[in-house]
Amino acid sequence: MPPVCLMNLFPKSLKVSSHQDLTLSRRDSHMTLLRIPWTMLSFFKINLIAFLTFAGFSMKAAACILSVLWSLFCMYFRAKLPLGDPNDLSVIEAKLTWIVHIIAAILKIKQCTGCSTESQEVIDAELSARVLRLISATDSGLHSLRYGELSKQRLDRAILTFFQHFRKSYVGDQAMHSSKLYARLSELLGLHDHLLLLNVIVGKIATNLKCYTESEDVIDHTLSLFFELASGYMTGKLLLKLDTVKFIIANHTSEHFPFLVEYRCSRSRTTFFYTIGWLIFTEDSAVKFKSAMEPFLRVFVSLESTPDTMLRSDAVKYALIGVMRDLRGIAMATNSRRNYALLFDWLYPKHMAVLLKGITHWADTPEVSTPLLKFMAEFVLNKAQRLTFDSSSPNGILLFREVSKLLVAYGSRILSLPNVADIYAFKYKGIWISLTILSRALAGNYVNFGVFELYGDRALADALDIALKMTLSVPLADILAYRKLTKAYFTFLEVLFSNHIEFLLNVETNTFMHIIGSLESGLKGLDSSISTQCASAVDNLAAYYFNNITMGEAPTLPAAVMLARHIAECPRLLPEILRTLFEIVLFEDCNNQWSLSRPMLSLILISEQIFTDLKAQILGSQWTSINVFPCVLTNLWLMLPAA
CATH class of the missing domain: 1.20.58 (Methane Monooxygenase Hydroxylase; Chain G, domain 1)
Structure with a gap:
């Protein structure tokens, strides 16, 4: 029979390069550990967690997994000796990766189903104990020299995934203390509470941060787990009791964590010190903060003493x-x-x-x-x-x-x-x-x-x-083409029109028209958050015009005089924006109509004649709806917010 590939069950970042690493034959006796044929699993390519939940995981299935894991663990333990074949070891690591991911998925069943039974906790304890024992072997002997091997990296990422699911189910703020699980773990490994388990997890985190210097994926995954633990209210407090965490806080330099000097991992530095900072501020100690900042102080002193000729x-x-x-x-x-x-x-x-x-x-x-x-x-x-x-x-x-x-x-x-x-x-x-x-x-x-x-x-x-x-x-086309640039640009304009509108009104007319034109382009965009920001800017502009020009006898403020001059040089500016707003609200499916209606009211109040002319133009262009359209406009007028 042809083999069944399980590669599609895992995230893309965890996939192996060949079918040999993660392929099982239907003739394999261990394929009976689940109650659904592998053909069905392969055909529908369903998620592993959903599959295990639907299959009804049992003690018999757990026994099969334990049997497979034990045989692989024995081979893995023997392979750490210098006589081990590196090629065979890569295959063993790939198979262990597959098994550890399955165990992690089994632990997540509790999160998906929302219920837990004593028998399930015992099963989880049995499976977790084997993975925790595996961890002690992954960083010893020949294995400690294989951090550059892809199969070793995948195994360690599988272990990190296991830790993440275990934490969410049995450790932390949302997890209840599971007596059966911790009782069984105490019998098997002597781990009887959250603190001891966290010590094991943090030990693996510290090992990864010390030993991996070039694998950005492993470093990022490790730091993600570390931050999850530090940001939890209960787990964050418990971490501060561990000697390993105290060591990390006191020695967060490249001497102890070589990945900090690798440029390819430089982005990971922010997450690393975000976590360390979170732990430092959890204690709320000025003395510990000052102590933790000593390495940074040395860098700043060195930079301050560097002559300008050497700064490049x-x-x-x-x-x-x-x-x-x-x-x-x-x-x-x-x-x-x-x-x-x-x-x-x-x-x-x-x-x-x-x-x-x-x-x-x-x-x-x-x-x-x-x-x-x-x-x-x-x-x-x-x-x-x-x-x-x-x-x-x-x-x-x-x-x-x-x-x-x-x-x-x-x-x-x-x-x-x-x-x-x-x-x-x-x-x-x-x-x-x-x-x-x-x-x-x-x-x-x-x-x-x-x-x-x-x-x-x-x-x-x-x-x-x-x-x-x-x-x-x-160019405006480039502003609209890059999402982050678009967001920053229109956020900046919204702030200016809200609090510093005089600065914008005092620019040259061409510049002012360019800015208003960009707001109109933002209103027509598909991003509702951007159009809302543009609508807010237009509303502030129209309100300023109404308060300082429409309601006054003559503009006296320099900014109001400049605004009147801009509008006089381009009298179609405000009517075109009002027309754009009406077209969006009336003819497009937008989810921020209330935000768009605010500048509509302000623009209508500036000159009712503008609204009358615009209504006639829209009615003339929409002759097929001429009998209905006046009612629509009347209803829209009633929906507008109060001045």
Whole structure:
């Protein structure tokens, strides 16, 4: 009989390169461990977890799996001796990977069905005990020299998947203490509570982080599990009791974790220090925070002492990349006012000059500028109201001044450089991150921006000027083509029209028309979140026009005079936007009609004649619906929000 391939049961990232590794024959006696023919499984290619649930997993099936696992484990244990054949070992590791994934799926049955029986807990304990015993062999003998082998990496990722499902079912905030499971694990392995099991899991996490230096997939999977444990309320508290975790927090350097010096794993650094920061702030200890920041302090001192002529060296380049990714992880973990204050006081003002020096010398190198800008984007984000300073504190203003310096330094340099083939990575990515930084700083509600104009400080004006220049340097077609750039651009415009509309009104008419035209393009887009932001911007513009021009005898404010001049030079501007809004609401299936109706009302109030003319135009173009359309418009008028 032809063999049945099980490769389609696993995620793409876990698949092997040949059928030999993960293929079983129907003649194999172990194929009877499930009650549904393999032909049905292969034909429908159903999910393994759903299949096991539907099949009705039993103790007999568990015994079959234990038998297979035990024979494979014996071969795997013998293969760790120097006499083992590497080719045979790869096949054994592939088979063990298959079995461990099945056991992980069996553990997940409890999550899918929502119920647990004592017999099921005993089965889970028996199967889990075998996998936990397997872990002790994977990192000893010849196996400890195979971290570069793909089959070894897949086995370790299968073990991580097992840990994830085991944690969700039997460890953590949502899992009840399962007496039968822990009683059986205590008999088999001496593991009788959550803390001991977490110690085993964290031990494997630490081993992976120490031994894997080039496998980005294993590192990312390991860090994902580590963060899941650290972010849980109960598991996070338990982790802090473990010596292994204390060691990781106290020794988070490349000397102990070599993957930190591998550039291919540099993105993993952010997750690593996000987890470490989460654990540090869980204890809420300023002393431990200061101790954990010592390695970063040494890097900053080294960078500060580097002469400007040496700042373009590779050593400085990789030091900047690493420390910016690391600090971004720490900043992501600051979720309270107290925690953020610890990081802010550590960084400002003593070390802030390093960021400005780095962006000044490396603006043309996205490898350096992107991590630096992303750190600043995280640092200025006022999530959970963490950027709440005392009423007598100038820290909010001082922080924005640093943001302004950074953006001006980056923007003035990136705009002077010629375009390259990969313009998104070289230019557009830095621009959208810069817009995100400024949008978050402007909307963070921790800066009184009136202070800058009052005291003649150009920090706000310079930041807005360079941001506008960066947006104008990107063609509208490119803005709409790149999703992240689109989101950052329209978020920036929404913030400007909401809080800094005078700045936009004082630009040249051509620039103003370009901005309004981009809003109209955003309204026509398929993304409802973007169209909502554009509608909000149009509503603020129309409201400003109504309050300062329509309701007044004559515009007196300089910004209102400029707006009147812009509209006079392009009288069809507002009617065209109103027409676009009507067409979207009346003829398209949009899920944000209420958001779109707000600017419609504001535009109608500016001039009722515009609405009358537009209604006549729409009625004339829709002659087939002429009897129904007036009623539709009347109903729509009644739906509009109150002024």
